[in-house]
Amino acid sequence: MSVLRFDNVSKRYASGREALSEVSFEVGAGEMLFVTGHSGAGKSTLLKLIHLSERPSRGAVLFGDRNLLKVRGRRVALHRREVGVVFQDHRLLTDRSVADNVGLPLVLRGERRADTGKRVRSVLDRVGLGDRAGALPGQLSAGEQQRVGIARAIIAEPRLLVADEPTGNLDPTLSAEIMALFESLPERGTSVMIASHDLALVKRMRKRVLVLNQGRLVDDIRPEDLAE
Ligand SMILES: Nc1ncnc2c1ncn2[C@@H]1O[C@H](COP(=O)(O)OP(=O)(O)O)[C@@H](O)[C@H]1O
Numbered sequence: 001m002s003v004l005r006f007d008n009v010s011k012r013y014a015s016g017r018e019a020l021s022e023v024s025f026e027v028g029a030g031e032m033l034f035v036t037g038h039s040g041a042g043k044s045t046l047l048k049l050i051h052l053s054e055r056p057s058r059g060a061v062l063f064g065d066r067n068l069l070k071v072r073g074r075r076v077a078l079h080r081r082e083v084g085v086v087f088q089d090h091r092l093l094t095d096r097s098v099a100d101n102v103g104l105p106l107v108l109r110g111e112r113r114a115d116t117g118k119r120v121r122s123v124l125d126r127v128g129l130g131d132r133a134g135a136l137p138g139q140l141s142a143g144e145q146q147r148v149g150i151a152r153a154i155i156a157e158p159r160l161l162v163a164d165e166p167t168g169n170l171d172p173t174l175s176a177e178i179m180a181l182f183e184s185l186p187e188r189g190t191s192v193m194i195a196s197h198d199l200a201l202v203k204r205m206r207k208r209v210l211v212l213n214q215g216r217l218v219d220d221i222r223p224e225d226l227a228e
């Protein structure tokens, strides 16, 4: 069964701007793929429809067998538990330690403190920050801050991890490292969807690529078709 399905989805903002036009695609369990296109192509809008920061104007977004049109009120928070989100600016709480930031999704859902502590240590080890648990985000480099953001997004083992320009603030070497982390980290079965305008970086990952152009899905490139 697919994890995510867009069925003829269009999004028109109140400004009248059509950010997405009749977009359809499907993502399988455990699949990693990219969404690329120029600035303004609709990448962020597409991801926002998945974590319910925006709603489609037409068409349906399905998460497993859940039609997101029908997810309202309290169920929005429940849905978001199953979608890990990484932002370009990572949105860490600057006055909380790295460990507190990473554990937050578990605390918010009422997990026991002892269990949370153990899982925070484990996930920080996995992103290579086992020795920085007590630091404040401002004491870390940009690349390390993004690792914290990724740790926070995966700690609750979401079914889908979405990332919006996660390497937008990083130099090429750090960007490649972060992309490798996305590839290696998620539990088996977690799907990963990354929006990036950096086509060269995306191509090097040799994964499926959805290409948006002015809100239209103009290509769906399979890894085997990605020539050097
Ligand atoms: N909240 C909004 N209100 C009105 N227009 C918006 C809003 N967010 C994005 N847009 C417009 O929708 C289009 C797609 O934007 P976006 O999804 O951010 O593209 P991308 O992430 O590919 O740069 C752009 O023309 C943008 O200006």
Ligand SMILES: [Mg+2]
Pocket (backbone or CB within 6 Å): 043, 044, 045, 164, 165
């Ligand atoms: Mg964007």
